[in-house]
Each structure stands twice: as C-alpha cells, then as structure tokens.
Amino acid sequence: xxxxxxxxxxxxxxxxxxxxxxxxxxxxxxxxxxxxxxxxxxxxxxxxxxxxxxxxxxxxxxxxxxxxxxxxxxxxxxxxxxxxxxxxxxxxxxxxxxxxxxxxxxxxxxxxxxxxxxxxxxxxxxxxxxxxxxxxxxxxxxxxxxxxxxxxxxxxxxxxxxxxxxxxxxxxxxxxxxxxxxxxxxxxxxxxxxxxxxxxxxxxxxxxxxxxxxxxxxxxxxxxxxxxxxxxxxxxxxxxxxxxxxxxxxxxxxxxxxxxxxxxxxxxxxxxxxxxxxxxxxxxxxxxxxxxxxxxxxxxxxxxx
Amino acid sequence: xxxxxxxxxxxxxxxxxxxxxxxxxxxxxxxxxxxxxxxxxxxxxxxxxxxxxxxxxxxxxxxxxxxxxxxxxxxxxxxxxxxxxxxxxxxxxxxxxxxxxxxxxxxxxxxxxxxxxxxxxxxxxxxxxxxxxxxxxxxxxxxxxxxxxxxxxxxxxxxxxxxxxxxxxxxxxxxxxxxxxxxxxxxxxxxxxxxxxxxxxxxxxxxxxxxxxxxxxxxxxxxxxxxxxxxxxxxxxxxxxxxxxxxxxxxxxxxxxxxxxxxxxxxxxxxxxxxxxxxxxxxxxxxxxxxxxxxxxxxxxxxxxxxxxxxxxx
Numbered sequence: 001x002x003x004x005x006x007x008x009x010x011x012x013x014x015x016x017x018x019x020x021x022x023x024x025x026x027x028x029x030x031x032x033x034x035x036x037x038x039x040x041x042x043x044x045x046x047x048x049x050x051x052x053x054x055x056x057x058x059x060x061x062x063x064x065x066x067x068x069x070x071x072x073x074x075x076x077x078x079x080x081x082x083x084x085x086x087x088x089x090x091x092x093x094x095x096x097x098x099x100x101x102x103x104x105x106x107x108x109x110x111x112x113x114x115x116x117x118x119x120x121x122x123x124x125x126x127x128x129x130x131x132x133x134x135x136x137x138x139x140x141x142x143x144x145x146x147x148x149x150x151x152x153x154x155x156x157x158x159x160x161x162x163x164x165x166x167x168x169x170x171x172x173x174x175x176x177x178x179x180x181x182x183x184x185x186x187x188x189x190x191x192x193x194x195x196x197x198x199x200x201x202x203x204x205x206x207x208x209x210x211x212x213x214x215x216x217x218x219x220x221x222x223x224x225x226x227x228x229x230x231x232x233x234x235x236x237x238x239x240x241x242x243x244x245x246x247x248x249x250x251x252x253x254x255x256x257x258x259x260x261x262x263x264x265x266x267x268x269x270x271x272x273x274x275x276x277x278x279x280x281x282x283x284x285x286x287x288x289x290x291x292x293x294x295x296x297x298x299x300x301x302x303x304x305x
Numbered sequence: 306x307x308x309x310x311x312x313x314x315x316x317x318x319x320x321x322x323x324x325x326x327x328x329x330x331x332x333x334x335x336x337x338x339x340x341x342x343x344x345x346x347x348x349x350x351x352x353x354x355x356x357x358x359x360x361x362x363x364x365x366x367x368x369x370x371x372x373x374x375x376x377x378x379x380x381x382x383x384x385x386x387x388x389x390x391x392x393x394x395x396x397x398x399x400x401x402x403x404x405x406x407x408x409x410x411x412x413x414x415x416x417x418x419x420x421x422x423x424x425x426x427x428x429x430x431x432x433x434x435x436x437x438x439x440x441x442x443x444x445x446x447x448x449x450x451x452x453x454x455x456x457x458x459x460x461x462x463x464x465x466x467x468x469x470x471x472x473x474x475x476x477x478x479x480x481x482x483x484x485x486x487x488x489x490x491x492x493x494x495x496x497x498x499x500x501x502x503x504x505x506x507x508x509x510x511x512x513x514x515x516x517x518x519x520x521x522x523x524x525x526x527x528x529x530x531x532x533x534x535x536x537x538x539x540x541x542x543x544x545x546x547x548x549x550x551x552x553x554x555x556x557x558x559x560x561x562x563x564x565x566x567x568x569x570x571x572x573x574x575x576x577x578x579x580x581x582x583x584x585x586x587x588x589x590x591x592x593x594x595x596x597x598x599x600x601x602x603x604x605x606x607x608x609x610x611x612x613x614x615x616x617x618x619x
Contacts, residue, residue: 118423121460131462133499145491148499152458154426156436189451197439197454 006035007042014046017250017259018291019068067256071263072291078267079298084119087112088127090264091120091151095135100257102143103230104264107241109150110234111269114157121151142186143227149196150231156199166205167213169194173206174214177221185228200235207236239276242269250286262295270298306581308616311344317352320345321360324353324369333372335606342385343613346577350385377607380569384614388574389424392417393432395570396425396457400444407453407531408538409570410441414456415542416549419463426457448490448532455498456539462501469511472504476511483523490532497539509544520544547579551586554595563602568611572599576614584615 006027013020013027031039040047040055050056078086087108094104109117124132132151136144176188185191195203210218219237222229233241242265248254249262262283266273280299287295320341327334327341345353357365369381383391392413399409414422429437438458445453475496482489500508512520521544524537541549550571557567575583587595596615603611 118460125460125462125464129462129464129466131460131499131501133459134462134501137495137499148455149458152455152460153438154423154430154436154458156430156434156439158430158434160434189447193442193450193454197436197442199436199439 004042006031007039010039010043011045013288014065014068016286016288016292017068017262018071018288019065020288021290067259071259072289072294074260075263075267075291075294075298078263079294082123083112083116083268084123085127086268087116087120088123088132091124091132092128092135095138099141099143102139102147102227105147106150106227106230107234109147109153110231111238111241114153114155117151118154146186146192146196146227146231149192153196155197157201158199159201161199161202161205163205163209166202167209169198170206170209170213170218173218174210174221182225185225195231195235203232203235207232238272242273246283250283266295266298270301273299306579307577308580308584309344309346309576309614310616310618311346311349315345315349317349317356318360320349320353321357321365324357324365325361328368328372335373335377336609338369338373338381339606339610339613342381343610347388351387354385373606375607376565376569376603377605377610379565380573380607380610383569383573384610387428388577389421389428390432391574392421392425393429393437395574396429396437397433397440400440405444407445407449407535410453411456411535411538412542412549412553414453414459415539416546419459419461422457423460448494449535451490452494452498452532452535452539455494459498461499464501465503466501467504467507469507471500472507472511475500475508476515479508479512479520480516480523483520493536497543502543505543509540547582547586550575550579550583551590554583554587555591558598558602565603565607568599568603572611572614580615 009023010027013023027039028036037055046058046061047055048058081089091105091108094101108120112120121132124130124135128135133148136148136151139147172190173194176185176191180188194206198206207218210221214221218232219229219240222232230241233244245258245261245265248258249260249265251258278299280296284292284296323337323341327337341353342350354365357363357368366382366385369385370378373381383394386394396410396413399406413425417425426437429435429440433440438454441453441457442450478489478492478496482493496508497505509520516523521537521541524533524540538549541552553567553571557564557571571583572580584595587593587598591598596612596617599611599615600608
C-alpha cells in the first residue's frame with residue numbers, strides 16, 4: 001500500500017509549473033507493483049478507471065505532463081539561442097499560432113532595442129527565407145497593419161524630445177480613443193504612425209502628457225484593446241507589461257500559453273527584471289524542480305554582464 | 306557597371322595635401338579638386354577625409370563648403386560623403402521641401418539593397434536625431450504616407466526564391482488595381498513594400514506575360530493624384546532601376562533649365578554602381594551619348610566634375 005503522503009507527493013510533483021524530478025525519483029524507484037497500484041488509484045488527476053479493470057492514464061494528463069516536462073528544455077533552448085534567432089523564432093511561432101499570440105510579436109518588436117530588433121529581422125531572413133513583414137501577410141485581421149509597422153521600426157534612441165509635439169500627439173491619441181469609433185482604432189492611421197515611428201523617449205513623454213492632460217493613463221484608456229494596450233505598455237511602461245504577464249502566468253487558472261510566458265519573460269528579460277528589483281517571491285512557490293532552479297538562478301545572475 | 310575611374314593604389318595623405326594646396330590662399334584650384342576627388346571611390350574618399358583631419362585639424366568637407374559654391378559645391382558635397390550618409394542627406398532635403406520630393410524617397414528606398422537601406426536609416430538617425438520613418442510620417446499624409454513609410458521601413462529578404470503561385474495572384478491584384486484605377490491601396494502597399502525584389506520581378510514578369518504589356522506602361526500618362534504620382538516611380542524603381550535612372554536623367558536634361566538637383570543626384574549616386582549601363586540605355590533611347598547631353602547643358606567646374614564621374618578620361 002502506498003502511503004497517503006506518497007500519493008499526495010506524486011500529485012504535488014506535477015501540480016505546479018515545472019516538475020519535481022527529485023520527488024518523482026524517490027517515490028517511483030521505491031515503489032513496488034502493489035504500491036504503484038494504490039498510487040494510481042489514489043491519483044484522481046492522472047488516472048481513471050478503465051472498464052477492463054485497470055487504472056488507465058487520463059489522455060488529457062499526458063498532454064499536460066508533456067508541457068510540464070518540456071519547460072526546462074524550453075528554458076535551456078531559449079537561454080542558449082542567439083537573441084536574434086530566439087526573437088525571430090518567437091515571432092514566427094506567434095504568427096503561426098494566431099491572434100491569441102500576437103502580443104508576443106508586440107512584445108519582441110517593442111521591448112528590444114532598435115538594433116536587436118534589426119538583428120531579429122536579419123535572423124528571420126536566414127531562418128525562414130522571408131521577411132517578417134512578408135509572413136505577416138498571412139494575418140487577415142485588422143492587427144496586421146499595426147504589427148507590420150511595429151516590426152519595421154528602427155526607432156531613434158537618443159535623448160531630446162519635442163514636448164510640444166508629444167503633447168499634441170497625446171491629444172491625437174486621446175481623440176482617436178474617445179471621440180472616434182473605438183472599434184476602428186487599429187485602422188486609425190495617425191495613431192499607428194505615432195506608435196510605430198516615434199522614439200520610446202518621445203512616447204514616454206507623450207504618455208506623461210496624456211496622464212496630465214486627461215487624468216487617466218493612456219494604458220487605462222486602452223483597457224480591453226488587446227494588442228494596442230500591449231503596444232503602449234511595452235513602449236512606455238514595460239515593467240507594467242511584464243509584471244502583468246508574469247502574474248497571469250502563476251494564477252490558479254492560468255492556461256498553457258500564459259504559463260509559457262514565464263519562461264519567455266524571465267529568460268529574455270532577466271537583466272531588466274533585476275534592475276527593476278524584481279523579487280521572485282510571487283512566482284517561486286508555484287515553480288518546481290529543475291525548471292524552478294533554472295529560472296531562479298537566471299534571475300539571481302541577471303546582473304552578470 | 307560603374308563609370309568611376311579610380312586608381313587601385315592611392316595615398317590618402319598625398320591626396321589630402323593636394324586638396325589643401327588647392328584650397329590654400331586666394332581662390333581655389335577647382336581642377337585639382339576634381340582631378341583628385343573625381344577619381345576616388347568611397348573608401349578612398351573616406352581615407353582622404355581622415356588624413357586631412359589628421360594633418361590639418363580641419364574638416365575637409367567644411368573647408369570645401371566654404372571654398373566652393375553653386376551647383377559645383379552641391380555636387381562635391383554629395384560626392385564626398387559616405388554613400389549611406391549621402392542618401393540620408395538627400396532624403397532629408399527631399400522630406401523638408403515645402404512640397405516633399407516623394408520620388409527621391411522612393412528612389413532611395415527602392416533602388417538600394419536591403420543592407421544599404423539599413424545603413425541609410427542609421428546614418429539618418431546619427432545626423433538628424435530622428436528616425437527616417439518618423440520624419441517621412443511627419444511630412445506626408447494619407448495613403449502616400451503609408452506607402453512611403455512602408456518603403457523606407459522595409460527590410461526585404463535578399464534571396465533568390467520565388468513563389469510562382471504568389472507571383473500569379475499578386476500580378477492579378479496589381480492588374481485589378483491598375484485597370485480599375487480603383488487602387489486598392491492597402492494591397493498595393495503590402496505587395497510593393499514587403500516582397501523581396503526577386504519575387505516582385507517575378508510578379509511584374511507575370512503581369513507582362515498575362516497582359517501583353519508592362520505594368521509601367523499601364524501606369525503611364527495621367528498625372529493623377531498624389532498617391533499615383535508616388536506609386537509610379539515605386540513600381541519603376543522596383544521593376545527596372547536602370548531604366549528609371551535613364552528616365553530621370555533624360556527629364557533632368559530636357560527641362561528648360563536643367564534640373565541640376567536630379568542630374569547631380571543620379572550621377573553622384575550611380576557613378577560607382579551602374580551608371581555605365583544607364584549610359585548605354587540613354588544612348589539607345591536618345592541617340593545621343595549622355596556625356597554629350599550633359600556637356601551641352603552644364604558649364605564650368607560643375608560640368609567638369611560630372612563628366613569626370615561619367616568616366617571621361619583625363
């Protein structure tokens with residue numbers, strides 16, 4: 001008979017993000033066939049009763065387990081890839097997988113430096129024999145224009161902002177959001193031009209003017225506007241965006257895609273996270289095994305140049 | 306092929322000294338300036354500038370700017386710059402005009418290689434503290450703006466692969482647009498600004514095969530609206546850049562009063578690239594050698610520099 005504590009431990013080993021490899025080794029290698037029967041019987045999440053009298057592995061659990069075991073691998077690969085290749089692959093996958101993933105395109109296009117984004121575009125040529133812009137053709141939705149514009153940007157990175165222009169462009173955005181048809185925002189040419197061509201410093205000044213002039217932040221006004229909000233956050237307040245993504249990843253009902261963001265954000269942003277004093281308390285409880293070790297160590301060493 | 310005649314081995318220091326001598330004292334020895342700079346390629350010109358700075362603690366370009374004037378000065382200034390920097394200057398001049406020269410922006414973004422265009426964008430930022438696309442966006446509007454921003458932002462795939470199915474369907478789209486003059490601007494902009502040059506060639510060829518006439522012929526005539534005026538040079542530059550340059554030269558000379566800006570721009574930017582081929586096209590089209598036409602229409606040191614860049618043996 002397997003001890004209740006073993007059954008609990010088995011469940012727990014798969015119940016976070018990642019897998020508790022050590023626990024699995026100690027439970028399974030110490031179990032004889034009889035123990036395993038009661039392990040299976042006791043583990044309602046993983047096994048169901050088959051009509052032919054055996055405890056059968058639940059199909060959906062296999063898929064979940066596959067994801068769990070792959071997390072460490074994915075973290076390793078993402079960490080090892082040249083940043084240009086890494087970002088090119090992230091974008092290509094996002095295009096392929098559809099609208100729910102477009103925020104990854106926004107994330108890469110807007111949070112990397114101008115030269116990093118250029119590098120990703122070059123890598124994309126080598127890997128996929130097309131430009132990113134060309135592949136974005138496959139997107140039929142209205143997001144396409146914004147996404148093409150964002151990935152094509154080569155933003156000026158120097159200081160010096162024309163505050164008057166920033167203020168007037170804040171007004172243009174305000175009017176687009178509040179006076180116009182909110183559904184048509186993605187078609188608003190001026191708004192897209194501003195977001196896609198202005199430097200980040202300029203946009204951050206614009207963001208400030210917006211709050212001062214209208215009593216709410218640009219991001220608040222874009223609540224519910226999907227990738228438009230993501231765009232503004234990534235460009236103006238990236239730490240807000242990344243915190244939001246990380247928190248969504250560790251929520252109780254987080255789906256697989258949200259969880260994958262954990263790997264992506266921590267591996268690609270570790271230097272920035274450390275700079276902003278990110279403390280992994282919130283997320284570390286739910287992490288397991290080698291995956292947990294990898295992510296926490298990434299953050300710990302994040303300030304190593 | 307290039308028309309520039311530049312010796313393989315040169316001494317930047319000697320050249321810098323010659324130039325300094327040419328600028329020293331009263332008056333300027335323009336012939337000497339032409340004989341040196343008119344026979345140096347981009348790498349050599351850069352080395353001369355560095356050597357000059359080193360020897361005389363002065364910026365050669367600034368010196369020349371103060372010594373020279375008129376069309377000659379403009380031409381020397383453009384010639385002596387690094388190609389990417391030059392394109393950035395040309396783009397900025399085009400953008401800042403009261404009525405922006407869209408075709409210059411089109412020319413730069415469509416006839417340079419993807420890597421060259423990236424270099425132009427970097428050079429533009431270094432000089433003007435804005436991105437190229439930012440300034441284009443701020444000085445244009447409507448669908449013309451969309452087209453131009455898309456063109457300057459493009460980083461086209463450089464490879465040889467062609468998808469014939471895509472060429473077919475996009476040739477159709479372009480034909481629909483051209484035929485109905487109901488230009489579906491979104492689709493045209495998408496195709497022209499994102500496809501690789503090889504893919505576009507395949508599309509244009511397909512267009513010609515399907516409709517018995519080239520797409521540029523179908524666009525001829527009517528001045529049309531702003532978008533059309535920008536669309537034409539776009540397609541021309543992407544379809545056959547040398548033919549496009551021949552036309553610009555032809556028009557610049559033909560005008561009552563030569564269009565020196567255009568003349569200088571084409572000769573200076575193509576002398577190290579394909580000006581020889583353009584010259585051949587010019588002769589075929591006009592039965593007059595380009596050198597002769599230029600000599601007839603220009604004078605003085607400006608003429609001498611242009612002819613030198615056109616490959617005139619000293």
